Amino acid sequence: xxxxxxxxxxxxxxxxxxxxxxxxxxxxxxxxxxxxxxxxxxxxxxxxxxxxxxxxxxxxxxxxxxxxxxxxxxxxxxxxxxxxxxxxxxxxxxxxxxxxxxxxxxxxxxxxxxxxxxxxxxxxxxxxxxxxxxxxxxxxxxxxxxxxxxxxxxxxxxxxxxxxxxxxxxxxxxxxxxxxxxxxxxxxxxxxxxxxxxxxxxxxxxxxxxxxxxxxxxxxxxxxxxxxxxxxxxxxxxxxxxxxxxxxxxxxxxxxxxxxxxxxxxxxxxxxxxxxxxxxxxxxxxxxxxxxxxxxxxxxxxxxxxxxxxxxxxxxxxxxxxxxxxxxxxxxxxxxxxxxxxxxxxxxxxxxxxxxx
Amino acid sequence: xxxxxxxxxxxxxxxxxxxxxxxxxxxxxxxxxxxxxxxxxxxxxxxxxxxxxxxxxxxxxxxxxxxxxxxxxxxxxxxxxxxxxxxxxxxxxxxxxxxxxxxxxxxxxxxxxxxxxxxxxxxxxxxxxxxxxxxxxxxxxxxxxxxxxxxxxxxxxxxxxxxxxxxxxxxxxxxxxxxxxxxxxxxxxxxxxxxxxxxxxxxxxxxxxxxxxxxxxxxxxxxxxxxxxxxxxxxxxxxxxxxxxxxxxxxxx
Numbered sequence: 001x002x003x004x005x006x007x008x009x010x011x012x013x014x015x016x017x018x019x020x021x022x023x024x025x026x027x028x029x030x031x032x033x034x035x036x037x038x039x040x041x042x043x044x045x046x047x048x049x050x051x052x053x054x055x056x057x058x059x060x061x062x063x064x065x066x067x068x069x070x071x072x073x074x075x076x077x078x079x080x081x082x083x084x085x086x087x088x089x090x091x092x093x094x095x096x097x098x099x100x101x102x103x104x105x106x107x108x109x110x111x112x113x114x115x116x117x118x119x120x121x122x123x124x125x126x127x128x129x130x131x132x133x134x135x136x137x138x139x140x141x142x143x144x145x146x147x148x149x150x151x152x153x154x155x156x157x158x159x160x161x162x163x164x165x166x167x168x169x170x171x172x173x174x175x176x177x178x179x180x181x182x183x184x185x186x187x188x189x190x191x192x193x194x195x196x197x198x199x200x201x202x203x204x205x206x207x208x209x210x211x212x213x214x215x216x217x218x219x220x221x222x223x224x225x226x227x228x229x230x231x232x233x234x235x236x237x238x239x240x241x242x243x244x245x246x247x248x249x250x251x252x253x254x255x256x257x258x259x260x261x262x263x264x265x266x267x268x269x270x271x272x273x274x275x276x277x278x279x280x281x282x283x284x285x286x287x288x289x290x291x292x293x294x295x296x297x298x299x300x301x302x303x304x305x306x307x308x309x310x311x312x313x314x315x316x317x318x319x320x321x322x323x324x325x326x327x328x329x330x331x332x333x334x335x336x337x338x339x340x341x342x343x344x345x346x347x348x349x350x351x352x353x354x355x356x357x
Numbered sequence: 358x359x360x361x362x363x364x365x366x367x368x369x370x371x372x373x374x375x376x377x378x379x380x381x382x383x384x385x386x387x388x389x390x391x392x393x394x395x396x397x398x399x400x401x402x403x404x405x406x407x408x409x410x411x412x413x414x415x416x417x418x419x420x421x422x423x424x425x426x427x428x429x430x431x432x433x434x435x436x437x438x439x440x441x442x443x444x445x446x447x448x449x450x451x452x453x454x455x456x457x458x459x460x461x462x463x464x465x466x467x468x469x470x471x472x473x474x475x476x477x478x479x480x481x482x483x484x485x486x487x488x489x490x491x492x493x494x495x496x497x498x499x500x501x502x503x504x505x506x507x508x509x510x511x512x513x514x515x516x517x518x519x520x521x522x523x524x525x526x527x528x529x530x531x532x533x534x535x536x537x538x539x540x541x542x543x544x545x546x547x548x549x550x551x552x553x554x555x556x557x558x559x560x561x562x563x564x565x566x567x568x569x570x571x572x573x574x575x576x577x578x579x580x581x582x583x584x585x586x587x588x589x590x591x592x593x594x595x596x597x598x599x600x601x602x603x604x605x606x607x608x609x610x
Contacts (some may be wrong), residue, residue: 059413085432090429091424
């Protein structure tokens with residue numbers, strides 16, 4: 001039976017990846033079939049992004065919150081099930097899509113409501129992949145959806161016991177709105193001055209702060225350039241603007257991918273969404289991978305990005321950042337690629353729905 | 358200490374939302390270590406991520422996709438109340454009363470002291486203070502899963518004098534308590550406390566005595582270990598990992 005109702009649960013990591021990725025998929029599914037019903041449960045305080053996109057959304061408690069694990073620890077095993085069961089039984093979805101939590105009890109409840117269970121698995125570190133294979137909850141998953149090109153992470157890379165249920169989804173990335181690129185250019189570019197955009201995802205990682213600190217130092221050394229730092233909505237600090245400086249600070253930019261297209265260089269970490277968006281945007285990038293935290297391998301992703309000739313990997317070092325910046329702007333060590341415009345979202349939607357059927 | 362705050366609308370342009378805004382401001386000022394969960398079907402336009410507050414929303418009929426949205430919302434609210442075991446449930450505005458009633462059939466426990474707030478903010482605050490101050494002195498909450506940094510620094514930072522209290526959860530139903538004898542040592546990376554534990558709900562007698570030791574885990578987390586004197590009633594394995602852990606005491610002058 002064709003999937004008609006989808007319930008998506010985007011957990012809240014420290015970044016924005018889960019929410020962004022699932023939102024792209026939901027938009028794509030709707031672009032392919034306008035009659036499809038999709039609801040979201042998200043833990044992120046940015047849940048209004050879903051509302052704005054026109055999908056019903058319920059905000060649930062955030063286990064990544066500073067106190068989240070504490071308040072949920074009273075009976076953590078029952079928490080998800082207790083909160084989700086009423087929604088699942090009320091909505092009765094055909095598919096329950098998680099990005100990503102593995103929870104036997106929750107999945108059993110989803111199945112009781114008549115849903116198939118699909119888990120979106122972006123390429124994890126080897127240890128995390130092993131844990132996924134050994135987790136009893138994985139037995140309840142009907143589909144493991146891989147949001148990667150085959151050459152990066154394919155069904156064959158899944159452990160044997162998951163492989164038969166693996167499906168290749170292909171890259172999941174926002175579509176670039178060409179007309180908004182012009183708007184971003186007009187908003188942030190000043191004449192011929194180079195524009196450097198800094199994006200550190202959600203901003204919640206401690207290491208993202210390190211990236212911002214390095215960038216700030218580099219910005220002070222380059223008064224001839226304009227910098228736009230997008231700190232991320234999860235940065236707990238206040239953001240101070242100094243109109244006299246060459247740095248514009250934003251907590252969040254809804255049209256970040258268009259802003260990246262408008263930039264000469266992007267400085268970023270190597271999160272899944274950031275790298276996917278840069279591949280689309282075509283803008284040369286200096287990538288400072290987060291090494292210590294996260295379940296995915298940013299180091300590997302950054303190296304692949306560099307090998308593809310799209311950017312340069314950089315240590316957490318402002319002097320190296322300045323050298324890379326110089327080599328991109330003046331030596332053209334990395335050449336801008338034309339942005340991928342007009343990628344039909346409906347194609348991704350068709351693929352997504354096909355994996356769920 | 359966890360507060361569950363229910364309101365029919367948190368939008369600033371509604372009377373309930375405006376009252377909620379004032380209340381949250383006052384709670385922040387007076388109970389800086391309280392953790393509030395705001396439950397509402399109508400959230401504000403945007404939500405700042407705050408360390409002492411989280412928000413949840415409930416399904417509503419307006420969304421048009423839920424079968425029996427009100428029942429679904431009631432069951433969710435009930436689930437939150439059971440999970441959080443709040444010290445108080447604040448119902449902000451008349452519209453919140455039906456919200457609370459929705460879960461009446463689902464759960465009779467776990468809502469803590471209930472305070473219905475429907476008057477001016479000033480009156481509401483006085484009632485809130487009265488309700489909370491009766492049993493709650495300054496409470497400092499840390500988590501064995503989230504606390505970072507040196508324990509001694511933590512104690513010093515929060516100027517905790519001597520008393521330490523634990524909220525015992527998991528195996529022991531919703532609200533238990535215990536008496537702390539004294540802090541024995543506070544050294545770099547470790548606090549030793551002698552405690553007696555009492556299960557107030559089920560067994561008012563002292564069920565265990567011993568030393569509780571907070572030390573700095575190698576992964577940067579706070580580790581808690583318990584050495585029972587008599588070793589009798591406390592299960593130190595799984596139960597200890599479910600401790601909802603708080604430091605409670607008077608501020609130093």
